[in-house]
Amino acid sequence: MIGAGFTHLAEVGSTNDWLLARTSELPDGHWVIADRQTAGRGRRGRAWGDGAGNLMASVLVRAEGPMQQLSFVAALALHTALAASGGQGGDPPVPRFLLKWPNDLLLDGLKVSGILLERSGEALVIGLGVNIASSPDTTERPAISLAAAGLPAPAPLDLLARLMPAFAEYRGLWQTQGFDPIRTRWLARAAGVGDRITARLGTETLEGVFEGLEPDGALALRLDDGQLRPVHAGEVFAL
Incomplete structure (x- = not known):
């Protein structure tokens, strides 16, 4: 088949x-x-x-x-x-x-x-x-x-x-x-672009806005201080 x-x-x-x-x-x-x-x-x-x-x-x-x-x-x-x-x-x-x-x-x-x-x-x-x-x-x-x-x-x-x-x-x-x-x-086809999320990165937890993907596939997280933080590995949850 x-x-x-x-x-x-x-x-x-x-x-x-x-x-x-x-x-x-x-x-x-x-x-x-x-x-x-x-x-x-x-x-x-x-x-x-x-x-x-x-x-x-x-x-x-x-x-x-x-x-x-x-x-x-x-x-x-x-x-x-x-x-x-x-x-x-x-x-x-x-x-x-x-x-x-x-x-x-x-x-x-x-x-x-x-x-x-x-x-x-x-x-x-x-x-x-x-x-x-x-x-x-x-x-x-x-x-x-x-x-x-x-x-x-x-x-x-x-x-x-x-x-x-x-x-x-x-x-x-x-x-x-x-x-x-x-x-x-x-x-x-992505869920939550533009929404606030929590990202768990090992011992670090971040909150911010999911702005999309970096050119290499990392998650682009806009922190509350305005910094754009690429997240290469971790787990994300909607707030």
Whole structure:
């Protein structure tokens, strides 16, 4: 249905770990999807539940350049794949799916998916999880699933069939034209630009206005004293 560029597993500890252990064997662009994941994780080592009927997939990337920018490529691909499930609601219509820096996708303001980048030598593995049928209830911030939001809940393989070509398209754009067109498209789908946020940076917490993205993908935070502070790593929350 999708082609030869993916492996479908009934069960695995982690799709990221599975690919990381095989970076020397598998080609660039190879995907893995699992029906069940027993040791999944999100950012900062947080557990990622393996809810049946959800998407648990990873892709192997070999590329030159600042590969951390591929988190924005993956986010755009997820947005494209999921927005087909019902991208707008309300009167007047407003987007239901929005992107949250650095690597989340929101549905009606709640987390519906996440992205995890991990490196092994020159290879990068990007893990993507989507709450299709269910969402965890132990997350720091509330999560939601497509089903709970009243949207069609595609089979994980059907969602992967939409995700793979979208990722290939945005990755090709990044490789040929650089980060700027990715940045522009990401900002057009971003949540909270112009709003006040809190940014947690390890032992430091900052408040300010989310002004957009720096040319390298850092979050541009306008502090209350007028200083523009680039945030390269951390977690952000709306105030």
